[in-house]
Each structure stands twice: as C-alpha cells, then as structure tokens.
Amino acid sequence: MVTIKDVAREAGVSVATVSRVWNGSAVVSDATRSRVEAVTSRLGYVPNSAARSLITSRTSTIGVLLPDLHGEFFSELIRGIDQSVRRSGFHLLLSSSHSDGAEVDVALRSMRGRVDGLIVMSTHAEARAAMRQLPPAFPVVALNAIVDGATTVLTIQNYEGARAMVRHLIALGHGPIAMIGGPIDNDDAAERRRGFRDALRESGRSHDLAMEVSGVFDEASGYRATTELLRRPTRPRAIFAANDAMAIGAISALHEHGLDVPGDVAVAGFDDIPMARYMSPSLSTVHVNIPALGERAAQRLLEAIEPTDGKALQQPKRPTRREAMKTTLVIRSSCGAAHKTDA
Amino acid sequence: MVTIKDVAREAGVSVATVSRVWNGSAVVSDATRSRVEAVTSRLGYVPNSAARSLITSRTSTIGVLLPDLHGEFFSELIRGIDQSVRRSGFHLLLSSSHSDGAEVDVALRSMRGRVDGLIVMSTHAEARAAMRQLPPAFPVVALNAIVDGATTVLTIQNYEGARAMVRHLIALGHGPIAMIGGPIDNDDAAERRRGFRDALRESGRSHDLAMEVSGVFDEASGYRATTELLRRPTRPRAIFAANDAMAIGAISALHEHGLDVPGDVAVAGFDDIPMARYMSPSLSTVHVNIPALGERAAQRLLEAIEPTDGKALQQPKRPTRREAMKTTLVIRSSCGAAHKTDA
DNA sequence: TTGTAAGCGTTATCAG
DNA sequence: CTGATAACGCTTACAA
DSSP, X not given: OOOHHHHHHHHTSOHHXXXXXXXXXXXXXXXXXXXXXXXXXXXTOOOOHHHHHHHHOOOSEEEEEOSOOOSHHHHHHHHHHHHHHHHTTOEEEEEOOOOSHHHHHHHXXXXXXXXXXXXXXXXXXXXXXHHHTSOXXXXXXXXXXXXXXXXXXXXXXXXXHHHXXXXXXXXHOSSOXXXXXXXXXXXXXXHXXXXXXXXXXXXXXXXXXXXXXXXXSSHHHHHHHHHHHHTSSSXXXXXXXXXXXXXXXXHHHHHHTTOOTTTTSEEEEEEOOGGGGGGTTSEEEEEEOHHHHHHHHHHHHHHHHSSSOOSSOOOSSOOOOHXXXXXXXXXXXXXXXXXXXXX | OOOHHXXXXXHTSOHXXXXXXXTOOSOOOHHHHHHHHHHHHHHTOOOOHHHHHHHHOOOSEEXXXXXXXXXXXXXXXXXXXXXXXXXXXXXXXXXXXXXSHHHHHHHHHHHTTTOSEXXXXXXXXXXXXXXXXXXXXXOEEESSSOOTTOSEEEEEOHHHHHHHHHHHHHHHOSSOEEEEEOOTTOHHHHHHHXXXXXXXXXXXXXXXXXXXXXXXSSHHHHHHHHHHHHTSSSXXXXXXXXXXXXXXXXXXXXXXXXXXXXXXXXXXXXXXXXXXXXXXXXXXXXXXXXXXXXXXXXHHHHHHHSSSOOSSOOOXXXXXXXXXXXXXXXXOEEEEEOOOTTO
C-alpha cells in the first residue's frame, strides 16, 4: 500500500506538504503542488481513510437504520438518500431488518464511530431509548415520530393524505368503506387510520368504522385482510389500504373472488410506489415522493454534520445551538389516481 | 469520548490488558477480565473503529456496488446480503446508481480502505477496467460476467430459465411469441435472449425471432415495448419479458388495449419478485431466489476475507492460493407460475 | 498473567 | 510557503 510518506519522499517534500496539497486547503506553491499531484497519480496514492478519520474524527459516512427492506418503498427511499449522500462525497452505511428494538440498540452501538450522522426509521420504544444513548449533539434525522435526540424529524402528511383519499372514496359511491391498516405500533399507520376515521366521521358515517382490519404493509397481508373482509356479511364498496403493497394484495384477492376493480370495489393505497402506476386503472393512491423524502432527510443530515458549507458566508460565531436546530419537516402527500406519467 | 485509556485507568490495568479482554483472544485472568468488563460497560466504552482498522487494516465492512436501485430486485438482493453480513458482525457500505462505468471507477477508488471486500454488479466495460486497478488479492464477488479480478463470479441460470419458460409458452398455443429483452449491453439480458432464441429454434419456429423488442428492465419500458408490439401486423400470442418489472408493464399495456391476459396474450417474466405473485393468475415467471443470491454472494465474500474461520480446523499451511479460489457459482432458476405460496 | 512501547497513516501545531 | 513532530486510539511483539 502506498502511503503519504511514499509520495512525500518521491516528490521530495515533507508529508505535511503532501497532506496540504491533498486537502487543497492550505497555501502551497503551484510548483510543489503540481509536482506532488503528479507523483500522487503516478503512484496511484489514495489516502487511508482510517488514519484520516482517526485524527479528524470524521468518517464522511452516514448511517441508515431501516426496519425492513421489503417492497419498493425502502429501495426508493434508499435511492433518494444515496443520491444526496454521494453528491456530497459521503458514503452510505446501511443496516436493515430491525424488527425488534433491541437490535436497533446493537446496530446503533456498532455504528458508533463509523458514521458522522444517522437516518433512523423505527417505531419501537426501545429504539427511542437507544437513541438517547447517543452523544447529545450527534446528528440524527428521524423518519417518523421518534423525537428524543433527533436533530430533525421528517414526516409524511399521513393524516391529510389519508383523509383526502377517503373523502374521495366517499364521493365515489354509497356502500361501506373498509380500511386495511398497518401495524398497530407504527406511527405512520396510526396517522393514516386517524385520517380514515375522521373522514368517515365528518361525512356522518361513523358506523363504517367497524370495517377495519390490519396488515403488516406487505402484499400477503393485504391479500389476507381482504379475504377476511369478504367473509363479512356486508361487502365494502371501497377498500383503503394503508400502503400500496397491501392495496395490490387486496386487488389480487378481489380478482380471485371474481370482483371487478374498481367496478364492484374500488381500491386505494398510499405511497405511490412506481409499481402502483401499472395497476391502473384499478388503483388510486396517495402520492408521496419517496425518493424526495430520502433526499431531504440526507440533505438535512448533511447540513447538521457540516454547519455552513463555509465558502461564501463565514459566520463569525455559531449563532445556533444544536437545540435550536431541531425542526420538523413534512413531505407533502396528495391524493389521486396512479398515472403512468413518467413515460 | 471514552477511550481505552479511560477504561484502563479506571480498572487499574494497562491498555494492553483492556485490549486483550476486549478481543477475547489472549489469556487474561478471570479476575481482571471481569473487572475490565465491568468498567467497560459502566463507562459505555465502544472501541474506536478507525483506530482499530488503522492498526489491523481490517474494516469489518463490505462494499456493495450496484448499477441501480429501481424495483424490487435490488432491494431483495440487498436484503439477502444484509442478512449474511450482519450475521458475521460486518457492516454494509452501499453505493448505487452507477449508470456509467466511469462512476464505478470513482466509487471503487473512494471505497478503497473502507471495505475488506466487494460485491459488484455491473456490466460496463469500464467497470471491468476499474476492477483491475484493485490490489491483486482483494476479495471481490461479481454478480455477473465480470471476471477480471473477481474472486468469485455468481450468476443466475439465465439461459436455462429463459429456455424453459419459452418452451412452456410454446406448448401453450400456436401464435407467435414475442420477447421484450433487456438492455443490449447487459449480460443477463443477453443470456435470456439466447435462451429465447434457442427455444424457438428448437421448435422449428425461427421465424418468430422477428418479434423482439427491448426495454431497460423497468415497468415503463415494458409498457412501451408492448405498445410497440401491438402496432405490428401480427399480434403475439405470448410475451416473454426479460424481467418481471417489464412483464408487469406489458400486462398493463395489454389491459389498456382491451386484451385479456392470459386469454388473448400470455405474459411471462423473470426474477420472481415478490410482487409478481400478486399479478396472478396472469403472470408466469422464472423463479430466482434473489435474497439467496445476495446471501450466497456475501457468504462467499466473507469466506474469502477470513480464510478458515479458524476454530476447529487449523490448517498448518494455507493450501489454496488465491488464484485457486476463483470459482463460478450459479443460482438455479426454475420456470413456473407465480404463486402466493408464502402465505 | 500483565505492562511497556513501537508503530498504523493522517492531520495540525508550531517553528523556520 | 514548508518541514518537524506530536497527537489520534488501538494492537502487538517483547519484556517483566
């Protein structure tokens, strides 16, 4: 492995100078700079990141903690994050499948020192506890209601989107409307359920509240939930699933029962995963710009890591305490049919 | 930040002893061990990974280079990788969206020193060139035909699967069979196309070869390709798409043209993404165990990183040269209808 | 069984 | 503008 010493020796300068050239910062004469650069590329020198982060205590890496990796939601999310992150020359350390909160604790601990900041999506109470273990000023962006120790909380307009969609379904016809909710301990799911209930209540149809079942955000559970719904005495006129995956499962079940979608039963979902566009014209969905969610989360995190990029505006004193940075951002959601608009 | 020194001082031992306790290896008296462990957890000490990998030149991290992140294929793949990797206490550094080969080069360079091994999926010629820049013995698992410098190449039975599926479609009826192929520069796509052609040739229907269009492995291009197919004088009796995403796009297009699937036109895909099960009974697909692909890739890589886990069998001399480890593994694919078997 | 001390490759603080 | 040199936190011979 070729080190900074090799470059220094070969270029006839000190390691300090090579270092200065490499991170462009200091004042180096053009002559030496170009000489060092020549040697650098000739030797194929790449600075050792471990040594670097040992002394700077920065890793140029952000960690992403996800509960799961099933379905298109998460890949779209990661895609957005990846985009922001690489644009800033950072790396992405991914850890997933944190079904229970204890695992989050382990993951969090094992990531310590390997990342400069964290994007966390988890609903578990243990996760919140684990986050409290982090150094007080450690930059964290939470992708749901975990507030403790999070620099920023980024949420989706779950309530608004769900409410709008259910209103839309109500306008569609007269029969009862069912909801396939998400897991009970999931904050997003809870908000969507609240939107559903409120929309019904507002239209004076609280009796429809009875038609609620739940799933776990995947196609299989949407399928099962629908099968269960169809066993009931009254058949729903419309089904609102808490995400698109369950909605697709629902459509599948309805078709198998010889029901027409949306003729007999209308189906609506949430998220607007790319695939949803190709279930048309059967599926309406609440649009969420998932990659944008990821992108904004990453951007926010990077801002927290590097306070003021420091080119133009050099603020003499840091005016904002970390506390003051705590913000809640929102990703807007809008309701409508899925369209193949992307061409 | 609490360091090894703090623990040492607090426990009344030397840093060497703490280190020995921490990595369990050496012989430490039970008394001191427990004392150190107590202090360790009391202080919440976590070893600094940068310092650690500076001295050991191991990072406990593997890098994953992906061309893209669209669709379920990649998230399923990552899921499999993540599972193996975390089981071994390793971390996962993800880098995606390497549309062009030059980017792969940059990514590869920037990952140097941050990972102990690499899983690479890329078809670009530049990528192959970039891989040659890596240290000769650096562990790499390639997920397609990139052979240069790869410790292991892991491929899917593209040819066999495609051929079997097309035979199946031929058995289904009499009309022409069309194929929506993948990108021309993609090795997997090429093999699937070859399977398609051979199956037709074997059945003496080489004239059907004319019905070939291509897409880029997403729903939109499958949709477009199908629309194009339907503009031709002869309508295909069956469409074989090189992956499920395009097959789903195809189904969508067919429906919009008022065609029944599989009544008027049968549709088949490749990959068996979870979603495919919920397009039934319309969609047949070539089953590939995608998470297993990821899992095996990661396992293979980890083996290459840690040659013999070193508990029971302590081989006195390393018998295998790195060269000898070059292997080609294959993930079997089987053809059939998509079923909601996972319950 | 434990301690001492020499690095690992960088960056940063001083002098020059 | 450049060069020594002291850290950074940890592992690992080598001594004791």
